[in-house]
Amino acid sequence: MPITLNLHTPDFDSELGNSADSDNATPLTVVLKVALIPENPHGGEPSRPPSCTDRPTNNRISIGTDWANDLHGRVFRINQWGSSAFQHFRTRFKREVEQAWNKRIFILFPDQTNRNQALNPTDYRSLQNLSLIGRKPPFLRCRLRIDLVPHTTRHHALMHVLNVASGQSCQFQAFVGRRAGGVDEGFLTNQCSARTLAHETGHLLGLDHVNADDPRCRNNRHASICYGETERERRDVMGTGTVVHGGHARRWLEAIRQHTRHQPGWQATHIDPPMDELLRRATQ
Numbered sequence: 001m002p003i004t005l006n007l008h009t010p011d012f013d014s015e016l017g018n019s020a021d022s023d024n025a026t027p028l029t030v031v032l033k034v035a036l037i038p039e040n041p042h043g044g045e046p047s048r049p050p051s052c053t054d055r056p057t058n059n060r061i062s063i064g065t066d067w068a069n070d071l072h073g074r075v076f077r078i079n080q081w082g083s084s085a086f087q088h089f090r091t092r093f094k095r096e097v098e099q100a101w102n103k104r105i106f107i108l109f110p111d112q113t114n115r116n117q118a119l120n121p122t123d124y125r126s127l128q129n130l131s132l133i134g135r136k137p138p139f140l141r142c143r144l145r146i147d148l149v150p151h152t153t154r155h156h157a158l159m160h161v162l163n164v165a166s167g168q169s170c171q172f173q174a175f176v177g178r179r180a181g182g183v184d185e186g187f188l189t190n191q192c193s194a195r196t197l198a199h200e201t202g203h204l205l206g207l208d209h210v211n212a213d214d215p216r217c218r219n220n221r222h223a224s225i226c227y228g229e230t231e232r233e234r235r236d237v238m239g240t241g242t243v244v245h246g247g248h249a250r251r252w253l254e255a256i257r258q259h260t261r262h263q264p265g266w267q268a269t270h271i272d273p274p275m276d277e278l279l280r281r282a283t284q
């Protein structure tokens, strides 16, 4: 069965490179097609003063004359988007998300000495730099590409973006949820940090919060305990930090299993411990 180089799924697209580089690494790119929608105030008489006090809202975002409330019911002053300001946000979103996720994760090949997981020899060869076979172990370099697309075309995620006025003492809670049809949908603002954009994209990559299995998250997945109990968990991008590691490789693992139609043995890792050490271990 030949290896497929392009695939389209409801959650992501993926491209497998057709040649390995001088490290014997083949690029595996997960592509998220994201529609960013500028959301503007409705205009007219202001009707709700800004307030950082939490109020029950049955988990709905509302947009009004010159305000919007977040999931906590806190009310924020919002402005009309100008076209250059929105273009600037689009550019920043793509740049910062790709910077956070691109080439952070590596996937080591199945162990060819283990009959229960070995890749068929033809595919094993075809995913390598021929001059390096037997000299450098092959691996996949996981890339992420964000394609910004109109919401009228096929997309994996629909993100509404608010232009929150500066000078407010609380932060609008960005979030991503899954719509019934399977497309992710959520809210971002112009004030989201690079860390927040990376975190929300983690949800678009099928990841939940680092401590989501904690029973205290069962009823409220935004409770602060879900973002990590230990310092290590909080440093995770799916906590409150920026660290991306092999545990975040879900979409890339799904991708390589579909490209090769080979399930077992793929092993995701990250750059720390150093790649040399991982590769040495992988070839022992």
Ligand SMILES: [Zn+2]
Residues within 6 Å of the ligand: 175, 199, 200, 203, 209
């Ligand atoms: Zn989150």
